[in-house]
Amino acid sequence: MGNWRIKQFKAVSLKNGVLIExxxxxxxxxxxxxxxxxxxxxxxxxxxxxxxxxxxxxxINEDNLVELPKIEIFYKKAKGQDFLLLSGDVQPIDEVSSYEFSEKIIDICKKHGCRDIITLGGIGLSEIPKKPKVYCTGNTSDAVKKYKDPMINTKLYGVVGPIVGVSGLLLGLSEPRIRAVALLAETYGHPMYLGINGAKEILKYLGKRFGFAINTEKLDKEVKAMEKETMKRTEELSKISKKSAGKRLLGQDVNYIG
Incomplete structure (x- = not known):
């Protein structure tokens, strides 16, 4: 049976698709x-x-029934561009499974003809940033050049530590098959802090880059519900896996985790 169960719901044909993780x-x-x-x-x-x-x-879900942790990939064609959107409850909890999972995602990208991967994440700071900066790195200089924009900073050396987890491995394992970049937004590095403002800055860039018709102000209205659900699951899983990103001590060198 193996470690992985991958269920496909629809058959789609992509042209020069982009995966956003x-x-x-x-x-x-x-x-x-x-x-x-x-x-x-x-x-x-x-x-x-x-x-x-x-x-x-x-x-325990809203219907008072149980459900296993899962990761999902969604599809959308927008402005003539095909997108795969990868999200989920968890990340793989050890090094080997992180590599295996990342390779499987890259295989899915190759199967659907994706040419680009964009991973998203946060840079943990010891205090809440007033206006989060967004940084970009990638697996090749050409990949970074493609996504370069005045909204983002490409000078990461000495600012960002290791990119741990799937968000980093998708970049490292993709080259030279697929262009891959990471967009990392500053946020407060506390385990119970939800980085809405950092997410908004990334969404503004993606909206500009791909022409998405999105209203990021909606995020402010949804904060309460998102905090309750997202952080509840994060807290629960951190106790089980003991791999929570928030276990990094505040005030140490700035690092990005997964």
């Missing part, structure tokens, strides 16, 4: 951004992924 991490910046895109663009579910390498737990 946002899994839980520092401030859940990437997850907040991609979940918002999925809702705003009314994307359709394409894949559902579950695994024995995910935390050994189930969630």
């Amino acid at each position: 946002g899994l839980p991490g520092i401030g859940n910046v990437g997850k907040v951004a991609v979940d918002f895109l999925i809702d705003e663009l009314e994307a359709i579910k394409l894949y559902e992924i579950s695994s024995f390498t995910f935390p050994h737990s189930v969630f």
Whole structure:
């Protein structure tokens, strides 16, 4: 059976597709951004992924029933461009499964002819940034050049530490097959802080870059519900996996985790 269960719901044909990844991490910046895109663009579910390498737990949902942790990929064509949007409850909890999962996502990208991968995440700071900066790095200089914009900073050396988890591995494992970049927004590095402002800055850039018709102000109205659901799951899973991104001590060198 293997460690991975990948269920495909629809068959789609993509042309020069772009995968945008946002899994839980520092401030859940990437997850907040991609979940918002999925809702705003009314994307359709394409894949559902579950695994024995995910935390050994189930969630109680709004229907008072249990559900296993899962990662999902959604599809949307917008402005003539095909997008795969990757989000989920968890990340793989150890190094080997992180590599395996990242390779499987790259295989899915190759299967659908994706040419680009964009991973999203947060840079944990010891205090709340008033106006979060967004940084960009990638697997090649050409990839970074393609997504360069006055809204983002490409000078990361000495500012950002290791990019740990799927958001980093998708970049490292893609080259030279697929162009891959990471967009990392500053956020407060506390485990119970939801990086809405950082997510908004990333969404503004994506909206400009791809012409998405999204209203980021809606995020402010949805904060309460998102904080309750997203941070509740993050807290629960951190106790189980002991891999929570928030376990990094504040005030140390700035690092991005997953």
